[in-house]
Amino acid sequence: MTTTQVVNPATEQVVTTLELVSAAETDAAIERAQRAGVDWRAVAPGDRARLLRRFAEAVDANLEQLAQLEVANAGHTIGNARWEAGNVRDVLHFAAGIPERLLGNQIPVAGGVDITFHEPLGVVGVIVPWNFPMPIAAWGFGPALAAGNTVVLKPAELTPLTAIRLGELALEAGVPEGVFQVLPGKGSVVGQRFVTHPAVRKVVFTGSTEVGKEIMAGCARQVKRVTLELGGKSANIVFADADLERAAATAPYGVFDNAGQDCCARSRILVQRSVFDRFLELLEPAVRGVRVGDPAAESTEMGPLISAAHRAQVASFVEPSTKVAFTGTQPDGPGFWYPPTVVLPDAPSDRVLTEEIFGPVVAVVPFEDEADAVRIANDTEYGLSGSIWTNDVGRALRVSRGVEAGNLSVNSHSSVRYWTPFGGFKQSGLGRELGPDAALAFTETKNVFIAT
Ligand code: TAP
Numbered sequence: 001m002t003t004t005q006v007v008n009p010a011t012e013q014v015v016t017t018l019e020l021v022s023a024a025e026t027d028a029a030i031e032r033a034q035r036a037g038v039d040w041r042a043v044a045p046g047d048r049a050r051l052l053r054r055f056a057e058a059v060d061a062n063l064e065q066l067a068q069l070e071v072a073n074a075g076h077t078i079g080n081a082r083w084e085a086g087n088v089r090d091v092l093h094f095a096a097g098i099p100e101r102l103l104g105n106q107i108p109v110a111g112g113v114d115i116t117f118h119e120p121l122g123v124v125g126v127i128v129p130w131n132f133p134m135p136i137a138a139w140g141f142g143p144a145l146a147a148g149n150t151v152v153l154k155p156a157e158l159t160p161l162t163a164i165r166l167g168e169l170a171l172e173a174g175v176p177e178g179v180f181q182v183l184p185g186k187g188s189v190v191g192q193r194f195v196t197h198p199a200v201r202k203v204v205f206t207g208s209t210e211v212g213k214e215i216m217a218g219c220a221r222q223v224k225r226v227t228l229e230l231g232g233k234s235a236n237i238v239f240a241d242a243d244l245e246r247a248a249a250t251a252p253y254g255v256f257d258n259a260g261q262d263c264c265a266r267s268r269i270l271v272q273r274s275v276f277d278r279f280l281e282l283l284e285p286a287v288r289g290v291r292v293g294d295p296a297a298e299s300t301e302m303g304p305l306i307s308a309a310h311r312a313q314v315a316s317f318v319e320p321s322t323k324v325a326f327t328g329t330q331p332d333g334p335g336f337w338y339p340p341t342v343v344l345p346d347a348p349s350d351r352v353l354t355e356e357i358f359g360p361v362v363a364v365v366p367f368e369d370e371a372d373a374v375r376i377a378n379d380t381e382y383g384l385s386g387s388i389w390t391n392d393v394g395r396a397l398r399v400s401r402g403v404e405a406g407n408l409s410v411n412s413h414s415s416v417r418y419w420t421p422f423g424g425f426k427q428s429g430l431g432r433e434l435g436p437d438a439a440l441a442f443t444e445t446k447n448v449f450i451a452t
Helices: 023-040 045-061 063-074 078-096 133-146 161-172 187-196 209-220 244-260 273-288 308-315 370-377 393-402 438-442
Strands: 003-007 014-019 112-120 123-127 150-154 180-182 200-206 225-229 235-238 268-272 324-327 341-343 361-367 385-389 407-410 443-451
Touching: 023 123, 023 150, 023 180, 023 187, 045 063, 045 078, 045 133, 045 161, 063 078, 063 133, 063 161, 078 133, 078 438, 112 438, 123 133, 123 187, 133 150, 133 161, 133 200, 133 438, 150 187, 161 180, 187 200, 187 209, 200 209, 209 225, 235 244, 235 370, 244 273, 244 361, 244 385, 268 273, 268 370, 273 324, 273 341, 273 361, 361 370, 370 393, 385 393, 393 407, 438 443
Parallel strands: 123 150, 123 200, 150 180, 200 225, 235 268, 235 385, 268 361, 341 361, 385 407
Antiparallel strands: 003 014, 112 443, 324 341
């Protein structure tokens, strides 16, 4: 039996020790999910909707407990953790609208009637990273269950606690045994069986681009469906005509939220040259003012990084030769802390501009005009998110259309709403989650012609 220690990244204390699921246990769970699917897909749409609403209500009733678990397990600030648990509830309520609205078409044909059905895929495997354990899990399992699939879910080995609790809440809410199973284990064991077991018909993977490519290649062997949500290197583009005070005051939240461990982190701030110096002057107090510390305290704005190894990886981006403009603060004592850090890279090839950092380090670079801003923003293999700050609506739309990314916001850093589509261009992913079409990613369209 293999075990893992779950560590609180703010204190370095062990929270609990867990048994990890083996390959054989994964196979047994997949086969249980396959059997459970026979009855689950036959549940009347209204009854499936009611079960999902009850699941949502159970999450809401346990929202504070889930949030506290995430504070202890992932070091998320309590404010963020409450939002994340609330997002699971909202995704489930939204998903509860799906079963009764999974409409097909009636297509005019000669000699008969033609109708389409959205059939469930079967067993769906959801693989979740450690940075947002609750929402990312729900974006997969919510619509998948609603569309009549059964789900096996693998949380990240570092952050399994909220997923395990969500699995218990589903059962308490009346979701039948085997329909939604949470399997804490290693990616190389449990995640790999999702890829290779023929009964798993789709893999939803959120994580690094490197592992995402392996998953896609593995799934190709069985033409298995995949949704991939991968890395990012998003740009926050600030034009000279923007409300500079607001742009500078909010920029830290666009990149340092969740200590920068956010696929949508705006880790490149592009500032029009004519206001570059003024913007940095305004940014400095905003960065120094970010309240970094105990994630359980209500006023804290940024917590620790997830692990010592990850902190070392983030720190590797700030070399002795790196020009650091200014940094924020970090607490003393135990915990995987790293301060908010603003750097001024010398060349476009600087790692800090080309690689995902996934920590609280941001690079600020100047640009000349609209075309230059779009060129720099697109000079990356990634294409997940981005922000555009301007008071010119025409420019906002032109730049939004020009930037190759799936989720852009104008005069805002918001990327995620459960009722709007989310996903990446280029190597940031494949497919979309959330939004009005969320369920279609978990169905096959079947066409039936009836001769009359
Ligand atoms: P990864 O190392 O890729 O791990 C993600 C998940 O995949 C974990 O559950 C991991 O298991 C599992 N895994 C690892 N190797 C596997 C394999 N060979 N087969 C199957 N599963 C495997 O990523 P991470 O470091 O946890 O997360 C950070 C990355 O996720 C960043 O690049 C970030 O941008 C991306 N991300 C993207 C999004 C969206 S929505 N685009 C959202 C959040 C994060 P273990 O727990 O055993 O490692």
